[in-house]
Amino acid sequence: MHIVVLTKPVPDPAAAAERLGPDMRLDRAASPAVVNGNDEYALEAALKLVEAHGGEVTLLTMAPPGGADTMRKALAMGATRGVLVTDPALAGACVRSTDEVLAAALRELTFDLVFSGFDTSDGNAGVVGAAIAARLRLPYLSNAAKIEPEPDAGLVRVRRITPTGYDVLEAPMPALVVCTQVLGEPRYPTLKGIMSARSKEIASRSLADLGLDGARVGGAAATTEVLDSRKPPARGATTVVRGSAAEGAAAIVSLLASRRLI
């Protein structure tokens, strides 16, 4: 079984240094990049499935050339190889371009399943997976809490989380699955995985390689424009309550009462 996992480098949330540059695009020098957290959950789900069924996991990333460094950690977790779509014309690409480019890259690959994370911690659009499925006419299985492929039957069953419980969906493969954190915590790379990641292949693809026109996708053809960006208002002062559970409860009740909240 062959699974492609969409992985995006995003500013490290732990560094809390994400900001836009004067061109209203992400200032990539301001913050170290990491693999998008939700994509790591998708990768973990993919790794577990190929461990159970055999097969390979390919990472697919659209990013500046530095994206290869970020992919190394995902390769260290156990992915087989990476494909990095990178092209200067892609700077400032909007969601519409992103899904068109990733769909074009997927057309070059052989796969049974494509996994995407629920959304990314920088863009937060959460629609790229759906748009790719639409472009490639793949079955679209969203909000997955459990993924059960049956390679011999060419089918995949997915538990899709709903507001009241879950649905069980079945679709022929290839299919696209949007993964949730319910699938399980991502693993730490093993140290052998880290040492072997450097020798794994990361294939680079430009827009020309994919037969795409840099004037029609990417920054020049962006359908949206960021006009302004503001930080959320600062949180108020934090009060730390120490002591036993009973003392803590009493202090919290007294605080809430003093604000007339209870």
Added chain:
Amino acid sequence: MHPVSIPPSGHRLTDEQVLLRDTVRELADARIAPRAADIDRTGEFPEDIRRLLADHDVLGLPFPAEHGGVGGDLLTVCLAIEQIARACTTSSLILAVQDLGSLPLRLGGSPEQLARWVPPLASGETLICFGLTEAEAGSDAAALRTTAVRDGDDYLINGTKRFITNGSVAGLVTVFAVTNPDAPRHRRLSCFVVEVPTEGFRVARLEHKMGIRGSPTAELELTNVRVPAANRIGEDGDGWTLAMRTFERSRPGIAAQAVGIAQGALDAAVDYARQRKQFGQRIGEFQMIGAMLADMDAQVEAARQLLYTACEVIEAGAPDAARWAAMCKLVAGDTAMRVTTDAVQVFGGYGYVDEFPVERMMRDAKITQLYEGTQQIQRLVIARALLGRGD
């Protein structure tokens, strides 16, 4: 969030070393730090942490890839020890002693010996300890009384080893014993790998210690322990040289542990100084506290950079490797003691009780000034290198 930035790759660390260091740090923060107080309180060897380190190949770091290890160089091993020690000194000793105990084998072992013993060590299935010290032979390691007498194709080993870290949990013991009582001081010893349990080998007792309380420090009795001559590492009489070459590569590991302990204490003190209020302001805003934190930070970074330089110099095969090993251990050990003591001071009365980790770190720091050569021995090694007496 970490209050200050952690140096990225580029200056001296490779991308892999940075990823490896950060992975070990995340593992230590998430899985080891929450166990540290309990390990200290119960004084029990943390088998779960040994398993965790083995499962993530951390215990395979010092071993060559062809025998199932990760093939990390000295600096990489030290990066891992440092990050584990930041969370729990006892846990960092599992890796440090796996490194120490196996060094004579890695330095002087034959291809057959490496193929036989390294794979279970690299996988972490088997632990190894370093059996040099005796009750009457601490700093003066050549004064060993344990003997190994040739008996056909075997040796018979007799004696008592003391202060042997992980001595009660190891499956292999590197034992140094006198094989040539009449030879010059530096040709008297030979080094053997003893597979335990074996007849005549007994863990006589465990020490009750001030710190590193989850790490079993054992007294080992060897009574007519029969070891094949094939278990001798190197030639008869190579023991002293193997021990000294071991220290050139193991002392940086203890320096790494010391840097880790100091960083852990500094992180805790900074967190506390940002939260704790007295006289209506955060105590970190008082100049006296701020100055202490600044001194601690500068000292930790200085010790770390000396350690990293020492690792590079030793790995490159410098003729004065022993001096570099002694310098980094001396500076880092003293830094750990000073910084942890100051961390307790920043916490005030809270630093003296086990509600916070700094009292444990202060107790743990002390051992780094004592083992693998006291600080006085480190100075002796450095001075001899300066004055041109190489022994």
